[in-house]
Amino acid sequence: MREWWRDAVIYQIYPRSFQDDNGDGVGDLAGITRRLPHVASLGVDCIWLSPIFTSPQKDMGYDVSNYTDIDPLFGTLADFDALIARAHELGLKVITDQVLSHTSDQHPWFRESRVSRDNQKSDWYVWADPLPDGSPPTNWHSHFGGPAWEFDPQRGQYYLHNFLAAQPDLNFHNPDVVDAILETCQFWLDRGLDGFRLDTVNYYFHDQDLRSNPPAQAKPQVMATDLYGMQDNIYNKTRPENLGFLEQLRNLTDQYEDIMMVGEVGEMGNRSIQIMGEYTAGSSRLHMAYSFAMLGPDFSVDHFRSCIEGFQTGAPDGHPKWSFSNHDVPRHVTRWAAHAVDENTIAHMTCAMLMSFEGTVGIYQGEELGQTETELTYDELTDPPALRYWPAVKGRDGCRTPMVWEKEAPHAGFSDAAPWLPVKAPQAAKAVDAQEDSSDSVLQFYRKMISFRKSQSALTRGKTEFVRLAEPLLAFRRVNGDQNLICVFNLSKDEHQLSITGNAAIIGPHHAVLDAARLTLPGNGFAFLENVDDLARA
Numbered sequence: 001m002r003e004w005w006r007d008a009v010i011y012q013i014y015p016r017s018f019q020d021d022n023g024d025g026v027g028d029l030a031g032i033t034r035r036l037p038h039v040a041s042l043g044v045d046c047i048w049l050s051p052i053f054t055s056p057q058k059d060m061g062y063d064v065s066n067y068t069d070i071d072p073l074f075g076t077l078a079d080f081d082a083l084i085a086r087a088h089e090l091g092l093k094v095i096t097d098q099v100l101s102h103t104s105d106q107h108p109w110f111r112e113s114r115v116s117r118d119n120q121k122s123d124w125y126v127w128a129d130p131l132p133d134g135s136p137p138t139n140w141h142s143h144f145g146g147p148a149w150e151f152d153p154q155r156g157q158y159y160l161h162n163f164l165a166a167q168p169d170l171n172f173h174n175p176d177v178v179d180a181i182l183e184t185c186q187f188w189l190d191r192g193l194d195g196f197r198l199d200t201v202n203y204y205f206h207d208q209d210l211r212s213n214p215p216a217q218a219k220p221q222v223m224a225t226d227l228y229g230m231q232d233n234i235y236n237k238t239r240p241e242n243l244g245f246l247e248q249l250r251n252l253t254d255q256y257e258d259i260m261m262v263g264e265v266g267e268m269g270n271r272s273i274q275i276m277g278e279y280t281a282g283s284s285r286l287h288m289a290y291s292f293a294m295l296g297p298d299f300s301v302d303h304f305r306s307c308i309e310g311f312q313t314g315a316p317d318g319h320p321k322w323s324f325s326n327h328d329v330p331r332h333v334t335r336w337a338a339h340a341v342d343e344n345t346i347a348h349m350t351c352a353m354l355m356s357f358e359g360t361v362g363i364y365q366g367e368e369l370g371q372t373e374t375e376l377t378y379d380e381l382t383d384p385p386a387l388r389y390w391p392a393v394k395g396r397d398g399c400r401t402p403m404v405w406e407k408e409a410p411h412a413g414f415s416d417a418a419p420w421l422p423v424k425a426p427q428a429a430k431a432v433d434a435q436e437d438s439s440d441s442v443l444q445f446y447r448k449m450i451s452f453r454k455s456q457s458a459l460t461r462g463k464t465e466f467v468r469l470a471e472p473l474l475a476f477r478r479v480n481g482d483q484n485l486i487c488v489f490n491l492s493k494d495e496h497q498l499s500i501t502g503n504a505a506i507i508g509p510h511h512a513v514l515d516a517a518r519l520t521l522p523g524n525g526f527a528f529l530e531n532v533d534d535l536a537r538a
Contacts, residue, residue: 004093005195005260005287006319007460008045009355009450010362014327015052015074016060017402018365020415027402027414029075033083035405036090038432042368043450046093046260048197050327052080053099056106058166059384060400061097062199063104067184077191084192093194095260100181101203102167109180110168114152114159124177125168126160126206139212140236141227144385148236162203162236164384172204172245182252189256196253201263201289202275204242207235237266238275246285262321262360265291273307277315288360290321295329299336299491301474305466308357308476312464323362324354331366331399334373339472341493341523344370345511347442349489349524352509355453356478356487356528358464363446365403369430370442374401380422397421407431445509452508452528458483469537473498473521486529488512490521497521502533 019031029052039047051061054071061071070080087094103110113121128137128149136149136158142165149158150165160169170177185196213231246263253259263286265275272291279289293307311320324332333340333347340346347370354361376397378390386395401421406413412428435441453459462480469475472492478485485507490496498519506514512527513520518538519527529535 002461003260003287004045004258005262005360007454008093008360009043009453010046010048010095010262010321010360011039011042011044012048012050012326012362012364013039014050014365014400016050016420017400017414019403019405020417020419023416024073025415025417025419026073028073029070029079029083033079033086035403036083036086036092040090040092042447043454044092044363046095046194047087048262048362049094049096051097051099056104056166058104059164060382062099063102063106063164063167064099065104065106065108067181068187081191088192093258093260095195095197095262096188096193097199098185098196099199100170100185101172101200102161102163102169105166105168109170114154117155117157123174124171126171127155127157128160128210129157137210138235139231140233141231143228145388160206162200169203169206172241173206173208178245178248182248185249186252189253189259194258195260195262195287198249198261198263198286200266201246201279201286202238202242202265202267204245205239206237207239211235243278243285246279250284250286260287262287263289265289268292268296270306270310273310274314276311276320277318280318280320281315282317288319288321290323290362292329294322294324295326295332297335299339301469301471301491304353304474305476308464309466320359321362322354322357322359323364324350325364325367325399326362327364327400328396329399330373331364331371333370339491339493339524343372344442345524348445348509348511349526351442351446351449352526352528353474353487353489355449356459356476358462358478364399366430368443368446369404369432369435371404371430372426373398374421374424374427376401376422382421401427404428404431405433407434448509456483456485456508456528457481458485467535469498469535472496473537475535484530484532486532486535488519488521488527488529488535490523490525493523495520495522495525497538498535499538500529500532500535503531504529505531 016027018027019035020027021031052074053064054066054069055061055063109121109124113124136147140148142148144164151158161167213235216232265272272293276289279286333343383395383397385393402414402419402423404412411419412423412431435443457480458478462478465477467475475488500517506527508528510527511525
C-alpha cells in the first residue's frame with residue numbers, strides 16, 4: 001500500500017499568525033481549529049504546525065523550555081487534542097515542528113547543566129574550556145551573529161549555540177540526551193500526532209574534537225547576520241553520527257502506523273541536495289527531506305532542473321519535498337518579482353510548477369492567496385536578527401504577518417485586538433473573502449491545481465525526465481503507465497513559442513494557446529500537454 005505522504009500536499013501553519021480566537025493579538029490553537037475547513041477546502045493532505053511548545057519565545061518558539069506541553073500563548077493540551085480530532089475529521093494529517101538540536105536556556109535540563117561540571121546533566125549540553133587566551137574553543141559562527149559560543153561564568157566554560165545564545169545546543173553524543181529526546185517524541189505520537197517536521201535536522205551532532213572549520217573553498221557568501229558562508233562547515237554540523245540518530249528516530253516512528261518524518265536540511269546549494277539524498281536513502285532514515293535549495297533568489301531553468309536532477313542522481317531511492325516559501329524566507333511572489341508579469345500571474349504559474357514536481361510539495365499559509373512580503377519599519381520588528389542588524393537585514397517578520405480572512409474587517413479578521421505583527425493594506429487586499437467568488441483568483445487556482453495534480457497519476461506517481469530547452473523555458477515529461485504528460489513553464493515576462501510534433505492537446509489549468517503544431521506561452525505562461533512526441537523552440 002502506497003504511503004499517504006509520498007504525493008501529499010502539506011500546508012504549513014505559523015500558529016502566531018493564523019487566527020487569534022482569545023483576543024490577545026496572537027494566533028492560537030482554537031483559532032487554527034476554527035479555520036481548518038479553509039485548509040481542507042484547498043485539497044491538501046496534511047498540516048504542519050510551527051512550534052507550539054512551552055517557550056520564552058526568544059526565537060518565536062524555536063527555543064523550547066518544555067517538550068511535552070503547549071505554551072499558554074497558544075492554549076492547552078486539551079486544545080491540541082481538539083485540533084487533532086477536528087483535523088482528522090476533515091481528512092487532514094497533522095505534524096508538528098520538533099526542535100531537537102537545541103533547547104531554551106530556560107529549560108530545566110540547561111538550568112541544571114550550567115550549575116556545575118559534575119551534576120547529573122553536566123554533559124547534556126556542549127561545554128568546553130576557553131583557549132589559553134580566553135577566546136572560544138573553535139571558530140564556529142552563530143547564525144544570528146557573533147561566535148557560536150557563549151561564556152558562562154558559573155561553570156567557567158563556553159557552551160555551544162548555533163543560533164541565539166538563549167538556544168544552547170544539546171550534546172547528542174550523550175546517550176542519555178538521545179533517550180530523553182526520543183521519549184518526548186513518543187509522547188506526541190501517543191497523543192495521535194501523524195509525524196514530525198524536524199528543524200535543523202543536520203545540526204544534532206558536533207565534532208567531539210572541536211576542530212575549527214577551514215575557510216570556504218568556494219566564493220564566500222557574506223551576510224550581516226550569517227558568516228557561515230565564509231567557512232566550510234564540516235565540523236559544526238552534518239556530522240556522520242547524525243545518520244545513527246535518524247535511524248533511532250525512524251525505529252521509534254516505525255512502531256506506529258502511517259507516521260512521517262520530514263527533515264529541514266540547513267544548507268544551501270548542491271550540498272543541500274546531497275544531504276537530502278543521504279538522509280532519505282533506504283528505509284531506515286527520514287521519510288523525506290527538504291532544503292533551502294528552492295527558497296532562495298534563484299529563478300532559472302538551470303536551477304530548478306539541477307535541484308531535481310541532483311536529487312534523482314544522489315538519492316535514487318530517497319524522497320524529496322519541495323517548497324517555494326516558508327516562515328524563514330521572503331515570500332516567493334515578492335522574491336521572484338523581477339521575473340513576473342504581475343503578482344497574480346506569477347502566483348498562478350509558480351503554483352502550477354510546484355504542483356507538477358515529483359515528490360511531496362509544501363505550501364505556506366497565505367501562499368494560496370498570492371500573498372506578498374510585508375514591508376515593516378524598525379519599530380514593528382520582532383525578529384532577533386533584524387533587531388540587531390537593521391537596516392542591512394530586514395529579518396523574517398515580513399513573511400510572518402497574520403493571515404488575512406476578511407478584507408474590510410479590523411486586522412483583516414485575524415484578531416479583534418492589535419496583532420503581534422501588523423496587517424497592512426497590500427496584504428489585506430488579498431483576503432480570503434475577496435477571492436472566494438472570483439473564478440480567476442489565486443485562491444481558486446490553488447484549489448483547481450491541487451485537484452488537477454491529484455487527478456493525474458503522472459503528476460502523483462510519474463517519473464521526471466527533463467526536456468532540454470534553453471532559458472527561460474522549463475519543460476519536463478512526467479510518465480506513469482499509459483499517461484505521458486509534458487509540463488512546460490515560461491519563467492520570463494516575455495512571450496515564447498514552441499513547435500510541437502504529435503497529436504498534442506492541452507489538459508487541465510493553463511495559461512497558453514495551442515494552435516495546430518505551435519504552442520504560445522505568454523509571460524509566465526504554462527501548460528500541461530498530452531500526446532506530444534517532441535517540442536522545440538519555434
